[in-house]
Amino acid sequence: MFWYEHEIKRLEHRRAETTDEPETLFYGSSSIRLWTDLENDFKELRPVNLGFGGSTLAACAWFFERVMTGYQPKRLVLYAGxxxxxxxxxxxxxxxxxxxxxxxxxxxxxxxxxxxxxLKPSLSRWHLIEQFKFTNLIIATEINENWPNWQTIDIFSSMLGDDGRPRIDYFMDDGLHLSPKGYEVWKSVIQRQLNMHT
Structure with missing residues (x-):
């Protein structure tokens, strides 16, 4: 996990340098990290962007205590896997x-x-789509059965076109990272779910 050290130190430094008390933690991989308008998009929820590039869900678990030091949030939003x-x-x-x-x-x-x-249906990882679907299913089932304070936010279906494949305009040229249009979809879907529980 040492290759994430620079990113983790960046997050630690950010917390040490601010006196803000964010209410909503957005934690996860580059889909969170690269969301440059996140803090404006959800400003009424007083968010902080705790994404770190290339991170896995394994890395999010590994570095959880370090990244979360100093925070007392009202809610947490996670994207990784x-x-x-x-x-x-x-x-x-x-x-x-x-x-x-x-x-x-x-x-x-x-x-x-x-x-x-x-998990989003990326163009560049479409060959793994059945694994993505199965991962979403087993985590959603786990949440429904065992974690009453957790909710699943389904962005998967909202990113598909009429042909059942990911919409090209929701992604950057690499077919993996989100375009501004892709983030608009995320913003809409996530806001709708968070507004139901705030």
């Missing part, structure tokens, strides 16, 4: 990492409202 599958991990492994993070959140913050953003 995409890169785990891209790195060759199995859905069942990602399921275990999710349970690890959920337990860490419970221990540190108590039963605050938490949201898991479903």
């Amino acid at each position: 995409d890169n785990d599958l891209g790195d060759g991990r199995h859905p069942e492994e990602i399921f275990i990492f999710f349970r690890d993070i959920a337990a860490r959140v419970q221990k540190r913050f108590g039963p605050i409202p938490c949201y898991f953003i479903s």
Whole structure:
């Protein structure tokens, strides 16, 4: 995990340098990290962007305590797992990492409202789409059955076109990272779900 050290130190430094008390933590991979308008898009929820580039759900669990130091949020939004599958991990492994993070959140913050953003259907990882679907299914089932303070936010279906494939205009040229249009979809779907529980 040493290759994330620079990014983790950046997040630690950011917390040390600010006196703000964010109410909503957005935590996860580059889909969060690269959301440059996130803090404006959700300003009424007083958010902070705690994404770090290339991170896996495994890395989010590994660095959880360090990144969360100094925060006392009212809610947490998580997106990760995409890169785990891209790195060759199995859905069942990602399921275990999710349970690890959920337990860490419970221990540190108590039963605050938490949201898991479903894995997105990336163009560049379409060959893994059945694994993405299965991962989303088993995590959603786990949340429904065992974590009453968690909700799943389904962005998967909103990113598909009429042909059942990911819409090209929602992605950058690499077919993996979100375009401004893609972030508009995320903003709409996530806001709708958060507004139901705030």
